[in-house]
Amino acid sequence: MNKHNNISKDWWKESAVGIPKIITELPGPKSKVMHANTTKYMKGLSGQVKLFPICFEEGSGIMLKDVDGNKYLDFSSGIYVTSLGHCHPKISEAISYWAKKLMNAHDFTTPVKEKLMEKMAGILPGKLNCIQLYSDGTTAVEAAIRAARAITGKHEFISGYRDFHGKTQAAVSCAQMYRGENFSYGPTRAAGFYMVPRPDPYRPLWTKVNGSIDTDAYITFYENFLKEGTVGNVAAFVLEPAQGWAGSIFPPDDYFPKLKKLCEKYGILLYDDEVLAGMGRTGEWLTLNHWNVVPDIVTIGKSFGNGFPVAAMIVSEENGDALEKISASSSYGGNPMACAAALASIEVIEEEEILQNVRNVGAFFMKRLEKMKAEHPIIGDVKGKGFLLGIELVKDKKTKEPFEEAGKLVYQKAFRRGLAWIPAGHILRMSPPLIMDEKHAAMGLDIIEDSISEVEKEFGYV
Numbered sequence: 001m002n003k004h005n006n007i008s009k010d011w012w013k014e015s016a017v018g019i020p021k022i023i024t025e026l027p028g029p030k031s032k033v034m035h036a037n038t039t040k041y042m043k044g045l046s047g048q049v050k051l052f053p054i055c056f057e058e059g060s061g062i063m064l065k066d067v068d069g070n071k072y073l074d075f076s077s078g079i080y081v082t083s084l085g086h087c088h089p090k091i092s093e094a095i096s097y098w099a100k101k102l103m104n105a106h107d108f109t110t111p112v113k114e115k116l117m118e119k120m121a122g123i124l125p126g127k128l129n130c131i132q133l134y135s136d137g138t139t140a141v142e143a144a145i146r147a148a149r150a151i152t153g154k155h156e157f158i159s160g161y162r163d164f165h166g167k168t169q170a171a172v173s174c175a176q177m178y179r180g181e182n183f184s185y186g187p188t189r190a191a192g193f194y195m196v197p198r199p200d201p202y203r204p205l206w207t208k209v210n211g212s213i214d215t216d217a218y219i220t221f222y223e224n225f226l227k228e229g230t231v232g233n234v235a236a237f238v239l240e241p242a243q244g245w246a247g248s249i250f251p252p253d254d255y256f257p258k259l260k261k262l263c264e265k266y267g268i269l270l271y272d273d274e275v276l277a278g279m280g281r282t283g284e285w286l287t288l289n290h291w292n293v294v295p296d297i298v299t300i301g302k303s304f305g306n307g308f309p310v311a312a313m314i315v316s317e318e319n320g321d322a323l324e325k326i327s328a329s330s331s332y333g334g335n336p337m338a339c340a341a342a343l344a345s346i347e348v349i350e351e352e353e354i355l356q357n358v359r360n361v362g363a364f365f366m367k368r369l370e371k372m373k374a375e376h377p378i379i380g381d382v383k384g385k386g387f388l389l390g391i392e393l394v395k396d397k398k399t400k401e402p403f404e405e406a407g408k409l410v411y412q413k414a415f416r417r418g419l420a421w422i423p424a425g426h427i428l429r430m431s432p433p434l435i436m437d438e439k440h441a442a443m444g445l446d447i448i449e450d451s452i453s454e455v456e457k458e459f460g461y462v
């Protein structure tokens with residue numbers, strides 16, 4: 001039982017009975033009309049929506065319902081956001097309490113902000129306890145860039161190939177999102193922002209003689225790059241702990257410990273952008289905890305408010321004074337509803353022992369994914385920790401040529417079978433709600449496996 005308001009840990013199970021349940025063709029007739037009406041005006045939607053234009057109207061736990069009455073199993077959590085399940089009763093109640101009592105008080109203290117600050121300082125590692133609150137991940141990333149400049153007095157930044165950090169100017173300068181057709185409005189990288197290769201164990205740039213990935217070679221390259229490719233004014237390495245948008249790519253275990261040492265040697269901050277991977281998604285509060293590395297700056301968002309827009313930027317105590325130079329105030333950051341959502345979400349993770357569930361069911365996911373990899377000719381790699389998972393599709397296991405067309409088809413076929421999830425080209429990304437049990441994890445993977453088998457047949461692999 002949830003000790004504060006007697007909500008059972010199993011609150012989501014009733015709405016999950018009988019899912020997925022598809023009762024119309026997909027997209028259904030109402031979805032089609034509503035989507036067409038919306039896109040008369042709304043432009044620039046994501047590939048996820050363009051490939052499967054459904055109109056959703058309800059969510060509960062791991063179930064999503066569209067306007068035609070079709071019910072889906074959720075393998076996306078919105079977009080890594082509603083991690084404790086859609087409309088968790090405790091979190092919805094906490095938000096609506098403040099929606100009726102006090103919606104905004106600028107950056108004045110409120111009772112719920114007081115509680116949240118203490119709670120956050122309690123769960124973050126080391127002395128990460130100087131906090132600013134924002135309304136979305138990107139704004140928190142911008143604040144982190146300003147904070148790194150204020151702390152170090154330096155102005156250059158290094159991020160990793162295929163990282164993603166948001167869509168404002170500093171954030172896109174640290175990201176590799178705007179390539180190809182998206183690049184048509186001009187260069188996006190601001191001066192002083194650089195990108196370096198980061199290790200992808202399936203596609204290593206540098207390997208040891210035994211063929212395994214050579215982390216030291218990456219670190220040596222960085223050291224050389226600091227000397228030759230910068231003006232010696234690097235404020236921070238800006239990195240996702242595991243790459244979400246790129247397809248759930250985790251670095252080797254020795255990468256972050258070695259990078260942290262390099263940062264210490266050169267007086268560079270390690271800024272860990274946990275907007276996507278943090279707050280329990282990989283079975284720890286922060287993904288860097290897996291490697292016992294405490295960063296100098298962290299950002300969190302997405303799961304932080306379980307769907308309510310709230311994000312945070314945190315620096316360690318010794319650098320806290322620098323935050324006085326970068327005002328935290330914003331119109332919505334830290335409003336009482338946002339604080340209530342974040343506080344309730346953290347309490348739910350603790351009370352429902354979510355981290356343990358993620359570790360247990362995450363191990364089940366990986367075991368099953370490895371089996372699928374062994375049995376399917378187009379699965380080149382499976383990857384993940386906890387509930388941040390990916391399946392990489394290739395045309396040939398030897399050449400590892402990405403199989404983009406298969407990625408799109410598998411996404412659509414699985415959606416048609418009732419799985420709401422996220423495509424990423426040839427890497428199939430999965431981010432199920434962290435409350436999910438093995439039964440529903442297996443159900444989702446069955447749908448994906450059936451869809452992969454069908455695509456393999458269509459392309460003549462079996």
Ligand SMILES: Cc1ncc(COP(=O)(O)O)c(C=O)c1O
Nearest residue numbers: 136137138164165166273275276
């Ligand atoms: C690692 C990372 N940082 C920052 C962001 C931006 O967050 P938001 O979309 O809330 O602005 C994202 C969004 O996907 C992300 O994955």
